[in-house]
Amino acid sequence: MQIELTVNDKLVTWDVENDEFLADTLRAHGFLSVKKACDTSCCGLCTVWMDGKPILSCSILAMRAHGKKITTIEGVSQAAEEFARILTAEGAEQCGFCSPGFIMNVLAMKNELDNPTEDEIIHYLTGNLCRCTGYMGQLRAVKTYLGVA
Amino acid sequence: MEAVNLRNVGHSIPKIDGLSIATGKPAYTEDLAMPHALVLKILRSPHAFAKIISIDTSKAERVEGVECILTYKDVPKVRFTLAGQSYPEPSPYDRMILEGVVRYVGDEVAIIAAVDEKTALKAMKLINVEYEVLEPVLDFEKAIGHPSVVHFEEDLTCNFDIGLHKEQNIVSSHEQAVGDVEKVLKDCEFVVEDVYYPQAQAHAMMETYRSFTYQDYMGRLVVVSSTQVPFHIKRQLARALQIPATKIRVIKPRIGGGFGGKQTGAGDVFAALVTLRTGKPAMIIYDRQETFSCTTSRHAMRIKVRLGADADGFIRAIDLEVLSDTGAYGEHASTVLSCVGEYTLPLYNKTKAVRIRGNAVYTNKMPAGAFRGYGATQGTFALESAVNKLAERLAIDPTEVRLKNISQKGETFLTGHGVQLGSTALDRCIKKGREMIGWKEKFPRQTLSGTKVRGVGMAITMQGSGIANIGTASAEIRLTDDGNFALLIGATDMGTGCDTILSQIAAEVLEVPLDKIYVSAGDTDTSPFDPGSYASSTTYLAGTAVLKAAEELKGKILDQGAKFLGASKENVIFEELSVRRIDGEGEISLAKIAEQTILGMGNLQLAAMATHGSQISPPPYVAGFAEVEVDVETGKVDLIDYVAVVDCGTMINPNLARIQAEGGIVQGIGMALFEEVRYSNLGKMETNTFMQYKIPCRQDVGNVRIAFEESYEPSGPFGAKSIGEVVANTPPPAIVNAVYNAVGVQVHHLPVTAEKVFLEMLKQQ
Amino acid sequence: MFTVLDMAQPDKLEEAFEILTKRKNNTILGGCAFLKMSKKRIGTGIDLSRLNLDYIREDNGFIVIGAMAALRDLETNALLRDAFGGILSQSVRNIIGVQFRNGVTVGASVYSRYGFSDLLTALLVLDTEVELYNGGKMPLRDFLQKPYEKDILVQLRIEKNQRLAAFSSFRKSASDFAVLNIAVSNLDKQWTIAVGARPGRAVIAETASRALSQGHLSAEEIEAAAKIAADELSFGTNTRGTAGYRKALCQVLVKREIMEVLQCKSN
Structure with a gap:
């Protein structure tokens, strides 16, 4: 079927299969920042925004994006880079494979929560798994970024 | 310098x-693949042990969009190992690309290459395989002398004598002894003896195994692979595919984590074979289930420890007896086995006799392989748990027992062939760590309420550098x-x-x-x-x-x-x-x-x-300290604080060293508290998704604090040693010890679950 | 592999129901996070996005939750955070992660009646009604005992009263499925205790609830009610825990949640 959606502020018309998931559609159209790692909707690597809310693009049918506004990290490059600089200053990107999805959720959290506590930060980011860093460096980076350190 | x-x-x-x-x-393999590369899927064995009687691929081949389907009839008849080790590899040449025998649930039966994933999966369903199901060897403690022989083939070979007795399912035997352990133990005032079971653990790197292959304009095979070992993959492919090494180029792009998993080959050989047969680009991406159940894990082991100390608290004898489960193929079997002793026995050098004996056995389960820690993790869990037990028997603070017994700079140790220790700050690591965790105030336990008790525990470890x-x-x-x-x-x-x-x-x-x-x-x-x-x-x-x-x-x-x-x-x-x-x-x-x-x-x-x-492999060290809170009504263990103090010599890049340490500690915490590769009684892996196999999430790990005590290693660049693996080893024994100190429950089988602690507490009442 | 041959996006419930019942493998699509793992072959997938069922609102003394509201909406909705000690918000807040909860719908969660569901256990101790397109309104507890029938869950209706409630789930790791989950509520001295992830579907511990309602809430009576709950319910074994352990946990957690409700009462 054909869907019309806005991807990173650009209106596009794409042909998608009925059972195609948004992450695959995005990758097929060159948004290679979108990673997949679990097949079971629980690792958070494929996080993008739908109408500003963070979602798992691997688990949302592409057709559901019809009429919606999808944002990938390519669409928020300035904010993403600002946070990525802090993250890499901690060394907390390590293999980097989970970083784009993680960064999208961090930016979503910044938009959604005011002055979150450490517990609220950890809770908001729980759906983003990382096997390299042990999470502590990511937390330091987030706190620095939000100015709650 | x-x-x-x-x-x-x-x-x-x-x-x-x-x-x-x-x-x-x-930047990663999939990002770099050509858009029209063939998509590979693997038909895998549903049986733990079986012979293939017949395979009919004719229906599947007729599906539009199927490029080729390959079975054991289509591969070179040569055995090789997927272990990424320097030639000549100490792992046995015990596998073929595809074979008429399948040795675990998930073993490869056929390769399907098609224009897209849907087509490949459709074709897969149309392949008809008839199996003669054999009795599998599933319990590694019953593998030796089991009526079933996992590798009965005649053409299995080894580059070295690793003590292979395939008719007994023994892939490798190892013994190293210095001094007369039995005699020294007999003379010891205090002897502790115990058995520990470090479990199989999944690497669970975020980027699953994947490989993209094509032939370049010269007809050479180019393999873009998410691997830790490009040169080994090249040599492996040359042997497995029987083509000259000059015809192969392996490129490692950015890779999304490895932890030792990607030191063993996975899909490269299948993609490469398809490209050679079809002349077309091909890509294989292991899904998460395949990554969990059709690659490798940490070796599960049973380790019996005997420790002897004299009246003054000096450890005089260490005896380790190891049984290691290497699964269906022997990748890294002999070396992981020997490393159990290699990276534990030199910790304490007031010994008069030390010994490690053991076997690695074949079973009909997913192969074990290299995993960060490489035997040291398992050995450390056993030895350090025993040392904590010894400290209690001696009525000496566990930190003091270590300080009394650890090897010092310039000293030698029994298994070290006279090599002097070039650098160590382990004593400072122990002292700093116990200060950071508040050992003196908190050891062994603090009761917070009628239902909550906190305990602290510790362990030390070493690894090598190269x-x-x-x-x-x-x-x-x-x-x-x-x-x-x-x-x-x-x-x-x-x-x-x-x-x-x-x-x-x-x-x-x-x-x-x-x-x-x-x-x-x-x-x-x-x-x-x-x-x-x-x-x-x-x-x-x-x-x-x-x-x-x-x-x-x-x-x-x-x-x-x-x-x-x-x-x-x-x-x-x-x-x-x-x-x-x-x-x-x-x-x-x-x-x-x-x-x-x-x-x-x-x-x-x-x-x-x-x-x-280098002629030496200087050890980095870690002293790890855990503080846990145990709910005495449910057995639930919450990790409150973990302190690790690391001696990696000079830190070339302190932040990167810190992240390595934090990540390794959390992987160790996962092993201690959450992670376990588990099989059904038919040998099917039950923990093949992140839903069933729980790596720690960020709410699970409490506070992890790292400190460094630098030493200067004269043989290393700017005084540096290693850090990558040593950081994974202390959490299992330290956390188990903290739980023991809190509620008196000694866990021998990892991981420590609430139910295990609860049941043991019940027994005590 | 999850496949959907056809897709329909009806504008009316009537139309949706018609398509649903036309063929056996026609299926309503919730958020698809669970459906995707099922490897189902779906004939016509029915997407309810156009029916505007993603509301949470107060209506004539009821809190009404549309089937397409996301779990994350339950978690953050001000109305639900205030009502019944916020147990609906609490019951969903540890399910995987924010992104997951933004995708998963209330309708699919309730309709699927998963044994591990945290939400069902919490809903069960409230005065919750399920409204089905074809089957009409019925109490949640009746719905849970009905056999699976093809229908469309339109909305949940929860009587907005002064019920005090508490919820907790016991997990091996924070983002895992529960080993056991417990909800307890109290209204006009009537107590309701529900236990889920046994690992079977959530049920009410009727005898324990009655016993507690009839007593004076002494420490001994609370302890006794918790024991009755553990004894009257059945528990099973799966990879997260054995039946025996769940039974033991049940007693401890029921006691704690009763205490928790009493705490909010005194506040």
Whole structure:
């Protein structure tokens, strides 16, 4: 079927299969920042925004994006880079494979929560798994970024 | 070279690739694959042990869009190992690309290559396989002498005598003894004896195994692979596919984590075979289920420990008896087994006798393989749990027992062939760690309420830095035509940051800013040989190779500069990117030297290459301390605080070292509390998703605090040792000990679950 | 592999129901996070996005939750955070992660009646009604006992009263499925205790609830009610825990949640 959606502020018309998931559609159209790692909707690597809310693009049918506004990290490059600089200053990107999805959720959290506590930060980011860093460096980076350190 | 006044080494420089990968630039295998590459799927065995009676692929082949379907009839009849180890590999050649026998649930039966995934999966369903199901060997404690023989084939071979007795399902036997353990134990005032079961653990790196292959314009096979060992993969493919190594090029792009998993080959050989047969680009991506159930895990083990101490609390005898479950194929079986002792026995050197004996056995389960810690993790769990038990028997504080018994700088140890310990700060690590955790106030327990009790526990560990006399690394540095430097390395950055720290070492020696150097790595066509990133080798071995190459190149630059300036080498110096005469009578910039040597009639590109291997493998150390809170009504264990104090010699990049340590500790916490590779009673893996196999999430790990106590390792670059693996080892014994100190429950089978603790507490009542 | 041959996006419930019942493998699509793992072959997938069922609102003394509201909406909705000690918000807040909860719908969670569901256990101790397109309104507890029938869950209706409630789930790791989950509520001295992830579907511990309602809430009576709950319910074994352990946990957690409700009462 054909869907019309806005991807990173650009209106596009794409042909998608009925059972195609948004992450695959995005990758097929060159948004290679979108990673997949679990097949079971629980690792958070494929996080993008739908109408500003963070979602798992691997688990949302592409057709559901019809009429919606999808944002990938390519669409928020300035904010993403600002946070990525802090993250890499901690060394907390390590293999980097989970970083784009993680960064999208961090930016979503910044938009959604005011002055979150450490517990609220950890809770908001729980759906983003990382096997390299042990999470502590990511937390330091987030706190620095939000100015709650 | 002392680590003082350094501009690059010792500084927390962000990774040179960090910003790019963090913001999602295309850099990983799948990102680089050609859009129309064939998609591969593997038909896998539903049985733990079976012979294939017949395979009918005719229906499947007729599906539109299917390119080829390959079975055991279509592969070279040669056995090889997927273990990424230096040739000659100590792992047995016990597998074929596809075989008429399947040895675990998930073993490969057929390769399907099609235009897309849907087509490949559709075809897979149409393949008809008839099996003769055999009785599988599932319990590793019953493998030896089991009526079923996992590898009954005649053509299985080994490069060494690793003690293989395949008719008994023993893939490797190992014994190392110094002194008479039985006699010394008999003379000991205190003897503790116990059995521990470190479990199989999944690497669970975020990027699953994947490989993309094509033939280049010369007809050579190019393999873009998410691997830690590109050179080993090349050699493996040459043997398995029976083609000359000159026809193969392996490229490692950015990879999304490895933890040792990607030291063993996975899908490369299937994709490569399809490309060779079809001439077309092919890509294989293991899904998460395949990654969990059809690759490798940590070796599950049973380790019996006996420790003897004299009346003064000196440990006089250590005896380890190991049974290791290597699964269906023997990748890393013998070496992981021997490393159980290799990386534990030297911790304590007041011993008069030490011994390790053991077997690695075949079973009909997923193969075990290399995993961060590589036997040391399992050995540390057993030995350190026993030392904690001994401390209690001796009525000496566990930290003091360690301080009394650990090996000191300049000392030797029984299994060390007289080699003196070049560096250790382990005593400082222990003292610092117990201060940070508040050991004196908190040991052994504090009761918070009627239902909550907190306990603290500790453990120490060591690892190596590279493999003595085997590990090697090469590096080349060139002065480029534009006056910059190309650093060519075979070391494989898997996110750990070695491209960055090796650049830091080069920049330090060459006395140039880091941005004057670019790295070219992980391509078997262009990189100098490096076995790959494993065995905690890269900083120590590749780092030294880079250091040597940089020193040589710097000498050449000085020579050449002096020549241009009409001076002798002794009368020039290198500073601010120029060679200057000491008398101030002239200078020539690096750019100018490059221009005048490389371009025009210079006829000389300055370059240096160095190879480094080491006769020793100096140990890094960690002292780990855990504080847990146990709910006495439910048995639930919450990790409150984990302190690890690390001696990795000089830190080349403190932030990257810290992240390595934090990540390793959390992987160890996962092993201690949450993770377990589990099978059904038919041998099917039950923990094959992140829903069923729980790696720690960020709410699970409490607070992890890392501190460093630097030592200076004379044989390492700028005094550095390794850090990659040693950090994974302390959490299991430290956390188990903390739980014991809280509620008196000693867990022998990892992981520590609430239910196990609860049931043991019930028994005590 | 999850496949959907056809897709329909009806504008009316009537139309949706018609398509649903036309063929056996026609299926309503919730958020698809669970459906995707099922490897189902779906004939016509029915997407309810156009029916505007993603509301949470107060209506004539009821809190009404549309089937397409996301779990994350339950978690953050101000109305639900205030009502019944916020147990609906609490019951969903540890399910995987924010992104997951933004995708998963209330309708699919309730309709699927998963044994591990945290939400069902919490809903069960409230005065919750399920409204089905074809089957009409019925109490949640009746719905849970009905056999699976093809229907469309339109909305949940929860009587907005002064019920005090508490919820907790016991997990091996924070983002895992629960080993056991417990909800307890109290209204006008009537107590309701529900236990889920046994690992079977959530049920009410009727005898224990009655016993507690009839007593004076002494420490001994609370302890006794918790024991009755553990004894009257059945527990099973799966990879997260054995039946025996769940039974033991049940007693401890029921006691704690009763105490928790009493705490909010005194506040």
